[in-house]
Amino acid sequence: MSPENAARKTLPAGRRHGRRRAVQATAFALFRLFAVVNGMALALVVGFLVVRGWRAVNLTFLTQAPMDSMTAGGILPCIAGTLLLAFGAMLVAFPLGVAAAVYLNEYARPGLIVRIIRLSINNLAGVPSVVFGLFGLAFFVIYLKMGVSLLAGCLTLGAMSLPVIIGASEEALKSVPQTYREASLALGATKWQTIWRVLLPAALPGMLTGGILGLSRAAGETAPIMFTAAVFFTPKMPKSIFDEIMALPYHIYVLATAGTNIEKTRPLQYGSALVLIALVLGMNLFAIVWRARLRRNR
Amino acid sequence: MPGRQAKEKIIRRTFFVLASAGILTLLAIALFLFIEGFPIFRGTSVQSFFLGLYWYPTSDPPDFGILALMVGSLSVVAVSAAVAVPLGLATAVYLAEIASPRMREIAKPVVELLAALPSVVIGFFGMVVVAPFLQQTFDLPTGLNALNAGLMLAFMSVPTICSLSEDALYAVPNSLREASLALGATHLETIVRVVLPASISGIGTAVILGLSRAMGETMVVLMVAGGAAMIPESLFDSVRPMTATIAAEMAEAPVGGSHYHALFAVGAVLFLFTFAFNLVADWISHRFRQVGEASL
Numbered sequence: 082m083s084p085e086n087a088a089r090k091t092l093p094a095g096r097r098h099g100r101r102r103a104v105q106a107t108a109f110a111l112f113r114l115f116a117v118v119n120g121m122a123l124a125l126v127v128g129f130l131v132v133r134g135w136r137a138v139n140l141t142f143l144t145q146a147p148m149d150s151m152t153a154g155g156i157l158p159c160i161a162g163t164l165l166l167a168f169g170a171m172l173v174a175f176p177l178g179v180a181a182a183v184y185l186n187e188y189a190r191p192g193l194i195v196r197i198i199r200l201s202i203n204n205l206a207g208v209p210s211v212v213f214g215l216f217g218l219a220f221f222v223i224y225l226k227m228g229v230s231l232l233a234g235c236l237t238l239g240a241m242s243l244p245v246i247i248g249a250s251e252e253a254l255k256s257v258p259q260t261y262r263e264a265s266l267a268l269g270a271t272k273w274q275t276i277w278r279v280l281l282p283a284a285l286p287g288m289l290t291g292g293i294l295g296l297s298r299a300a301g302e303t304a305p306i307m308f309t310a311a312v313f314f315t316p317k318m319p320k321s322i323f324d325e326i327m328a329l330p331y332h333i334y335v336l337a338t339a340g341t342n343i344e345k346t347r348p349l350q351y352g353s354a355l356v357l358i359a360l361v362l363g364m365n366l367f368a369i370v371w372r373a374r375l376r377r378n379r
Numbered sequence: 380m381p382g383r384q385a386k387e388k389i390i391r392r393t394f395f396v397l398a399s400a401g402i403l404t405l406l407a408i409a410l411f412l413f414i415e416g417f418p419i420f421r422g423t424s425v426q427s428f429f430l431g432l433y434w435y436p437t438s439d440p441p442d443f444g445i446l447a448l449m450v451g452s453l454s455v456v457a458v459s460a461a462v463a464v465p466l467g468l469a470t471a472v473y474l475a476e477i478a479s480p481r482m483r484e485i486a487k488p489v490v491e492l493l494a495a496l497p498s499v500v501i502g503f504f505g506m507v508v509v510a511p512f513l514q515q516t517f518d519l520p521t522g523l524n525a526l527n528a529g530l531m532l533a534f535m536s537v538p539t540i541c542s543l544s545e546d547a548l549y550a551v552p553n554s555l556r557e558a559s560l561a562l563g564a565t566h567l568e569t570i571v572r573v574v575l576p577a578s579i580s581g582i583g584t585a586v587i588l589g590l591s592r593a594m595g596e597t598m599v600v601l602m603v604a605g606g607a608a609m610i611p612e613s614l615f616d617s618v619r620p621m622t623a624t625i626a627a628e629m630a631e632a633p634v635g636g637s638h639y640h641a642l643f644a645v646g647a648v649l650f651l652f653t654f655a656f657n658l659v660a661d662w663i664s665h666r667f668r669q670v671g672e673a674s675l
Contacts, residue, residue: 105567109477115469116478119541120489122534126496126504177400184398188391200661202401207588207657208408208650209595210498211622215629215646219411223634240404247401271383273390294495301497304597304622308629330499330598337503338602347507354500365495369488 127362130355137352151314151336152346156353158318162326163360165319166234166310167300171246173239175292178246179281182288185247186254187276206244210304213241217309232322234310241305242295249291253284290372297364301357303330329357409650416644419443422637428644434608434619436628436638443641445648447608451525451618452594452649454611455604458529459536459593464586466533467540471585474541475548476570494538502602505531510603519615521605526614528604532593540589547581548574580667584660591656595649597622621649 141155148154181202189195217237227233257280265275311331319326336350337343419428423443431444470490474483509530510522551574559569575582605617606627625642632638 101565101568105565108567112469112473112477115466116473116486118466119470119493119537120486123489123493123496126500129504129508130500177397180394180397181401184394188394189398198398198402201405203661204654204657205401205405207591207595207653208405209597209622209653211597211625212408212412212595212646212650212653215415215625215643216408216411218629219415219643220407224411243401243404271387273387297495301495301499303497303499304626307626330497333499333503334598334602337506350503350507354503357497358500361495361497362492365492366488369491373484 127358130351130358134348134351134355137348138355142352143356147314152342152349156329156332156349156356158315158327159329159332159353160356160360161318162231162311163300163329163357165231165326166238166306166328167296169231169235169322170238170242170299171292171296173236174242174246174295175288177239178243178291178295179250179288181243181247182250182254183276183280186251187272187280202244202247205240206248208241210241210302211307213237213305214308216240217305222309228323229308229310229312229325230323231310231319231326234306234326234328235322237305237309238299238302241302242299245295245298246288246291249294250284250288253287253291254280256287257283286371286375290368290375293364293368293371297361297368300364301330301361303328303334306331329353329360333357409647412643412647412650416640416647419637419640419644423641428641432610434624436632436641441637441641443637445621445645447610448619448621448624448645449648450610451604451608452620452622452652454525454618455528455532455600455620456590456593458525458614459532460586460590462530462533463536463540463589463593467537467585467589468544468582470537470541471544471548471582472570472575475545476566476574490538490541493534494542496534498535498596498598499602501531501534502599505599505603513615517615521617523603523605523617524615525604525611525618528600528618528620529614531599531603532596535596535599536589536593539592540585543585543588544578544582547578547585550581551577580663583667584664587656587660587663591653591660594656595622595653597626601626621645625649 143155143160144157145155146158147156181198185195185198189198214237217233217240221227221233221236222229227236261279261283262275265279266272270278306328310326311328312325313335315325315327317324333350333353336346336353423431428443428445429449430446431442432446433442433444434447435442470486474486474490478486505527506523509527512522513519513524513527514522555573555577556569559573560566564572600618600620601623604620604623606619606623607617608619608624609616611618625645628638629642632642
């Protein structure tokens with residue numbers, strides 16, 4: 082018996098209990114503090130950008146192109162480019178991701194092949210974003226000769242978002258009660274009819290939440306589009322999918338690190354960063370609230 | 380009805396092909412990294428590539444030693460782990476075991492929004508707020524260093540560590556908690572002695588995936604790590620992680636040149652690092668999974 086335990090033995094039961102309660106109260110306060118740190122970090126970043134950036138954001142800023150070698154003017158081409166990239170990426174990833182989830186959840190039987198598919202999807206989720214950029218450069222831009230273009234960017238971001246969509250779609254399919262499947266099959270429907278008429282409609286809202294999360298992630302990414310789609314500056318709005326484009330995240334990076342006059346363009350940087358987080362956090366908040374409503378209605 | 384069955388079979392096969400897109404993408408990524416990265420070993424020996432101390436890709440003759448880059452990546456990951464692991468784990472324990480349902484409804488979206496912050500915005504924050512702060516507080520020549528990068532990376536890995544650990548804690552059967560409480564243990568003792576040990580495999584996976592994410596993060600380290608390709612001697616030294624090197628130099632590396640191949644080789648090394656992290660995480664989650672309630 083250790084000396085500490087011996088000492089504990091001699092304490093009256095009530096005081097021993099009191100000390101355990103005190104230790105627990107302290108520890109729980111600490112846990113709570115740690116949790117609060119996260120909230121503070123979020124509030125700090127968002128609050129800082131709002132305070133510094135809101136003055137820069139006005140109608141001109143949102144509706145004009147950059148001027149005077151990007152030291153004045155607005156960010157319209159960047160906003161347009163970012164939205165095009167994000168929606169394009171979802172156009173690629175959403176159908177593929179939903180199909181993969183349907184296969185994994187409805188058709189596949191547990192076994193080696195499914196294990197390998199799942200392992201690759203998990204690994205795909207862990208591939209660094211800059212490596213997706215390298216892949217996009219080597220495969221889409223150079224090998225398939227797409228050039229630095231909106232299309233190459235969408236495909237690269239689409240490949241990157243695939244695991245997010247698959248995960249959300251599988252969760253949505255899993256939440257459809259087994260009785261739906263049994264009822265449909267008992268009425269004589271085939272597997273495909275069951276999936277198309279019963280499961281997909283029931284799971285669609287959950288899948289769309291995943292789609293919105295994927296959208297916001299694609300909109301905020303920088304590294305995958307640096308070599309595949311985005312350029313420093315282009316005076317015209319994108320006209321075709323083979324045009325190179327400007328994008329918000331890359332614009333922020335360029336202004337903050339490589340601009341001709343970094344200090345002078347600070348207000349533009351704050352403004353662009355504010356618009357980007359408003360876009361990204363807005364989509365996320367929408368998805369979170371919608372998902373909470375879905376869960377409550379179930 | 381043979382027609383109907385044939386149709387079902389075709390549909391089933393189609394779905395299988397579509398589901399293989401994940402495997403195909405992963406294979407294509409690996410293939411292109413190695414095809415484009417391998418030619419670097421025609422001009423540089425394997426040893427001088429991995430153990431070389433000097434990264435001077437544009438001098439003549441160029442030096443392609445990535446040791447300092449690898450150490451740079453590992454050092455920022457270590458700093459971020461020191462912050463993110465306790466923070467993420469404590470938050471997960473709070474959310475899963477201590478918080479009231481009401482608090483959880485507020486705190487969980489906060490963590491999810493933290494995960495959604497674009498990395499370029501976090502990097503920007505590190506540049507304009509944290510860097511000047513560090514520079515003044517510690518009287519440094521520059522605030523762009525390994526410490527700053529590690530702190531900003533912690534932002535990115537806390538949500539991963541937290542939400543995956545939380546899932547692991549939820550998976551612990553309630554009967555274990557009840558048994559512990561019934562034996563007279565306090566709530567805290569139950570968490571530390573029963574719930575955490577029972578969920579250790581899930582927590583291990585969470586930590587590894589969080590660190591893997593920090594290692595692959597690009598924009599943050601590109602903007603705040605300082606960018607000097609040297610082995611750091613202190614937290615306040617500037618470093619140049621692998622991801623930052625690729626992102627900073629790819630634009631000016633001529634396609635097909637040795638610099639271009641060297642950067643793809645760095646990408647391949649990075650890919651192998653994160654691939655290994657993920658395999659270990661997968662192995663842990665299968666090997667040490669809590670099976671039933673008797674295996675404690």
